[in-house]
Amino acid sequence: MIPRYSRKEMSSLWTDVARLRRWRDVELAALEGMVEAGIAPREALADCLARAGDFSEADAARIEEIERTTKHDVIAFLTFMEERIGPSARWLHLGMTSSDVLDTSLGMALREAAELLLQGVTRAMAAVEKRAFEHQRTVMMGRSHGIHAEPITFGHKLAIWYDELRRARVRLEHARDSISVGMISGAVGTFAHLPPSVEEFTCRKLGLSPAPASSQIIQRDRHAEYFSALALLGASLEKFAVEIRHLQRTEVREVEEPFTAGQKGSSAMPHKRNPILTENLSGLARLLRGYAVSALEDVALWHERDISHSSVERVIGPDATIVADFMLHRFSGLMENLRVYPEQMKKNLELLGGVVNSQRILLELARKGMDRQAAYVIVQRNAMRMFEHGGTFREALAQDGDLLAVMTPAEIEACFSADYHLKHVEDIFQRVFGRRA
Numbered sequence: 001m002i003p004r005y006s007r008k009e010m011s012s013l014w015t016d017v018a019r020l021r022r023w024r025d026v027e028l029a030a031l032e033g034m035v036e037a038g039i040a041p042r043e044a045l046a047d048c049l050a051r052a053g054d055f056s057e058a059d060a061a062r063i064e065e066i067e068r069t070t071k072h073d074v075i076a077f078l079t080f081m082e083e084r085i086g087p088s089a090r091w092l093h094l095g096m097t098s099s100d101v102l103d104t105s106l107g108m109a110l111r112e113a114a115e116l117l118l119q120g121v122t123r124a125m126a127a128v129e130k131r132a133f134e135h136q137r138t139v140m141m142g143r144s145h146g147i148h149a150e151p152i153t154f155g156h157k158l159a160i161w162y163d164e165l166r167r168a169r170v171r172l173e174h175a176r177d178s179i180s181v182g183m184i185s186g187a188v189g190t191f192a193h194l195p196p197s198v199e200e201f202t203c204r205k206l207g208l209s210p211a212p213a214s215s216q217i218i219q220r221d222r223h224a225e226y227f228s229a230l231a232l233l234g235a236s237l238e239k240f241a242v243e244i245r246h247l248q249r250t251e252v253r254e255v256e257e258p259f260t261a262g263q264k265g266s267s268a269m270p271h272k273r274n275p276i277l278t279e280n281l282s283g284l285a286r287l288l289r290g291y292a293v294s295a296l297e298d299v300a301l302w303h304e305r306d307i308s309h310s311s312v313e314r315v316i317g318p319d320a321t322i323v324a325d326f327m328l329h330r331f332s333g334l335m336e337n338l339r340v341y342p343e344q345m346k347k348n349l350e351l352l353g354g355v356v357n358s359q360r361i362l363l364e365l366a367r368k369g370m371d372r373q374a375a376y377v378i379v380q381r382n383a384m385r386m387f388e389h390g391g392t393f394r395e396a397l398a399q400d401g402d403l404l405a406v407m408t409p410a411e412i413e414a415c416f417s418a419d420y421h422l423k424h425v426e427d428i429f430q431r432v433f434g435r436r437a
Helices: 008-014 017-034 040-051 056-069 073-085 087-091 098-134 154-179 195-205 221-248 276-297 310-337 340-349 353-365 372-389 393-398 409-414 427-432
Strands: 138-143 147-153
Touching: 008 017, 008 098, 008 310, 017 073, 017 098, 017 195, 017 427, 040 073, 040 409, 056 073, 056 195, 073 372, 087 154, 087 372, 098 147, 098 154, 098 195, 098 221, 098 427, 138 340, 147 154, 147 276, 147 353, 154 221, 154 353, 154 427, 221 276, 353 393, 372 393, 393 409
Parallel strands: none
Antiparallel strands: 138 147
């Protein structure tokens, strides 16, 4: 992923040096497992542990140089380790196949990435929760089809977002657990040259679970689940972003992204304050969906393995986790500094002269014994009169003889009270957050 959308905390997991460290750790853990099983000498393990060392950019360059000849990355790595360690290195990779190293280390990387992502989700949830309670009773217009429906509160909207982020966290936790597996089962997964005890020891040492059964690879449904969880997370963040974009439109202007000192919105129009952060989130969510599709395509491989998945995962492993990480922290910062305009929300509530109370009139007529469809006709014609001829909904109702035959002016006016939609907002918060305030 390009630096523009990368945070060092996540991108550092995917450097060449980080990858080589994981490969080293897999090989050394496996060798220790072989020693415990009586397969390799303890002296060789001690020598390898003493000489394996860390990796630098120069080391990565040397391994890449070897790979230009071998055309095989793991063989190039093992060749380098032989150069560095000496004769004891012959015990490394004993009875193993390349995917034992590659897939186990990939599980380690994706597990670490998931931990960082879960931290990002936690920050996002905290930001949404804080703003939700701040605006628990901030009344705004609820919309369906983009059209005024009935009043809600901005806090209610954010409570829904919080609940959705909580589901994203659960999915990500499950995906982390599903991907945190390793294998040291050898060519085509038969344990022909190493017993399962070596795999069990290695995985335990690395904080992984052994795959219950593997071919020459760990099965890619696990990876598809992981990247699908990231895509769903991105879809939710995009949903929130699209809502903010709509609410920031000039004609609405109920919320607004932070606009910092010195920021410019347009090279041509100095007045512009564009929703660039949320538009960016919408764009990056498209990438995550694409990566999920690529991961799904990797599930079906030939027989016990092929490497058609390899090139895909070299791209989507780093890119998807880096993008998701960036999106979470961008969204969190946006929510922490989001500008909210309650007065504009109130102004928009009054835009149609009270027509948003139409359901209350309808229900009151039904309570008084009028057939629902007849009541619907009365309420709708007064709403349409307001749309087509101007005035307010209140004024139209006050002049409708059929309505006045059933309801008094005072009863009609009571249907325009401003707080009826607030009576259960604390119940909603109790269900979502486990507290009311």
